[in-house]
Every structure is written in structure tokens, then in C-alpha cells.
Amino acid sequence: MTLAAPPRRAAGAPRRILALTALLARPSRQGRAAIVLPVLAFAVTTALLLLVLGGTRMFLTDPRALDEYAAVYGPLSVFALVLLAVPTATLGAAAARLSARHRNDRLATLRLLGATSAEVAAITVIEAAATALAGALAGAVLYASLLPVAGLLPFFGVPVGPGALWAGAGLVATALAAVTVLATASAAVSLRRVQLTPLGVRRRTDAPPRRRWLIVLGALGLITVALVVANFSAFSELIAPALALTVLAGLFGAALLLVNVVGTPIIAARGRAMARSAATAAQLIAGRELAGHAAIAWRRVSGVAMIAFIAVIGGAGASLATIADTEGDVTIFDDVRTGVLLTLAIGFLLLACSVGVTQAASVLEERDLIVGLDRLGMPASELQKARRIAVMTPLRWAALGGAAAGGVLTLPIVGTTVFIAPVSLVIVAATFATGILVVRLSVRATTPLVTAIRRSG
DSSP states (O other): OGGGHHHHHHHTHHHHHHHHHHHHTOHHHHOTHHHHHHHHHHHHHHHHHHHHHHHHHHHHHOGGGSSTTHHHHHHHHHHHHHHHHHHHHHHHHHHHHHHHTTHHHHHHHHHHTTOOHHHHHHHHHHHHHHHHHHHHHHHHHHHHHHHHHHTTSEETTEEOOGGGGOOOHHHHHHHHHHHHHHHHHHHHHHHHHHHHOHHHHHHTOOOOOOOTHHHHHHHHHHHHHHHHHHTHHHHHTTSOHHHHHHHHHHHHHHHHHHHHHHHHHHHHHHHHHHHHTOOSHHHHHHHHHHHHSHHHHHHHHHHHHHHHHHHHHHHHHHHHHHHHOSSSOOHHHHHHHHHHHHHHHHHHHHHHHHHHHHHHHHHHHTHHHHHHHHHTTOOHHHHHHHHHHHHHHHHHHHHHHHHHHHHHHHHHHHHHHHHTSHHHHHHHHHHHHHHHHHHHHHHHHTHHHHHHHHHHO
16 A cells, blocks of 8 residues: 555656646745736847847848958858847846746755755746746737837838838747747756755855955956957968958957956955945945855846947947948948947847846845844935945956956957047946946836835834
């Protein structure tokens, strides 16, 4: 009789898993923000990704782009796609992390109550995939609704029309699958902590590792990429111009990824230094927060590093087009300027969404700290000051680091005259001001959430 019990439990396991998943996904259990925000972020990610893919497809296949400027339109569109791929992936990953933010605690509790590792894994995968798929489907609908507006964009001297920006059924399906797989993979990675150390996850006793070697490795990687780009002209003579620009775009994308790699350890080191020399309670709390949660702090502002990187490159491109736009057929130069501004606009949309999601996620992550400080009698103004320091300190590093990386790679290609031209400087300055404003507004926008947490605690 005892040997028959396990098969009956196994037979009811799928039903039990689905019931637990539905129970844990209720808004009353985890708050509406933990459900709505990831879905919205996945929707924006999918819609913008499909718009960029549709534009790239247009420049690679449209007969109007396959003329004497074919060697310019196609590679530059691929270049923009590479630059926007990193912030797009970052937004998708941020949405996946927000979706998983409270899942770890709830799943760890299930482990302590006797749930098996297989059940925990199944619940995580189902919930993450369902959230991402719902957002991706909403994003596909949003993309379709934006096509008439996007079709008004002037390229080739006329509005391109909505049909030109249609990515195709194959790319739409691929984007939906990619967003869903990204969220599922992020959830699967988080499972390691739940399955192996449920008590550690529930009590948050895992100590952040110190990875100073990443700074050295990332710096060496950036230097290597910069040297290759600086001497790229000799290599480009051996291959076709279109392939050369594609390889160059890959190098810039690699540099953007390396900026992300070195960001977290730099913020951790800055936080430790701030905590040691803190003169006020707000500085001490901010320093400890940056040192203990450097990865989270960097993710809050990593979008600014990316947009600064893109702004330096885009500003140089717009400046180059303005200088070359003197006489003759200037359609190509108008299109370059339009492409630069469009790339920056999409980048800012990704930045705004990413910052909003990461700020909300960080507030939810710091719930225990906020409640604890409130019980100790810390004024709300001092807590807000600590939050502002914890955001603005890495923000400065992110903006300067992204701009510096973009400048080091761009300067050898375009030269000093183009790099410091008024158009380039205006675009970079406007990007810095707008990026900082977006982050500050996002911090202020999460203040009601902090107030609600303090009242509920």
C-alpha cells in the first residue's frame, strides 16, 4: 500500500503545480505592480524591437535603398540595430527580474513547506513564460497599431508608409519567442538560489561577491576594442565596405557590453569608499546599499550609460552628415540625420521604461530596509536623501563612462573637427540633461510606493 502512494502524488503533480502557480500569481499575494509592470515592460520591449527590426529589414530590402547608397543604408541600419539591441535586452531582463523579485521569497517558502525542486522549477518556468508571453503579445499588438504613425517617417525623400516597416510574420514570431525565452532563462537562473539555499534566499544572507578582476578584464577589453577600431582602416581595405561597416558595428556593440561589465564592480568599490567616509546617516545608508547591491544599483542607471554611448556616436554621425550636406542630392544626409534622431528617440523610450521598472523593482527589493529604518525613527526626508544619493552617484559614473567609451571609439574614425562640431555637442549635452532628468523623475515617481511601504510596515 505504501508503494502505491508516490504514483498517485505524481499523477496529481501537474494539477498541483498549476494550482500553486495560479495561487501565487494572484495580485493580492504579490501586489499588482509585480504583475503589471513586467507585462508593460515586455510589451514595450517587443514593440520597439519589432519597429527596429522592421526598419532594418526595410533598408536591407527596399528598392529605394538599393541604389548607389546601398553600401550606406544597410550597414548603418544594422549599426543602429546593434546599438539598440543592448538597451532592448536590458529592458527585457529588467522586466524578468521584477517579475522574479518576490518569486524567490515565495518559492523559498514553498521549499521550506516541502515542495520539491521539480515543482519549484515548474512553477517558476510557467509563471515567467506566461508573464513574458502576455507582454510580448501585447507588444505585437502595440507594434501593429504604431505602424501607421511610424510610416510617416521621411526616408528617401518621402514618408515610407506602414507597409515598409512591417517586419514580417517570421520576425514577429521570432521576437515573441526571444522575449519569452529571455524571461524564462532569467527565472531559471534565479532558481539556483531557491533550490540550493532556500533559507538564505528567505533571510537574504547571501553576501555579494567582490569581483575587482572584472574591472581589469573589462578595461583590457575596452582598450583592445579601441585599438582595433583605431586601426580599422587597414583591415577594412581587405573586405567589402558593407561587411566592414557590419564588423565595425559589432565592435561598438562589444564595447557597449564591456561598459556594462565594469559598471557593477566600480559601483561596489565606490559604495565601500562612501560608507567608510560617510559624514551623515544618508551617506552611510547609501554607501552600504551601493556596496551590498552594486548590481541592482548599476541596473538602475545602466540605460544612461548606453544612451550616452549612443549619443556620442549618433552626434558624430549627425555632425558628419551636416558637414557633408553642402550641394547636390542631399537625401542621404537627411536620412542619416533622421536615423540618428530616431535611434536616440527609441533609446530614450527604452531608457524611460527601463529606469521606471528598475526603480520600482529596487523599492520592492528594499522593502525590509525601508520598514526597518522607519521603525528606527528615520525621517522620510533623510530616507529620500539616501535613495537619491544611491541613484545619482552611479548615475554620474554611468553617464561619463558611456560617453567616454563612445568618444574613444568614435574620435579615431571621424576626427576632432567632426567630434567637437556644434551639432555633436548639442546632441550629447541634450542627451545628458534628458537622461539625468528621466532618472530623477523616476526616483520621485516611486516616492508614493515608498510611503505605502512605510505605512504598511
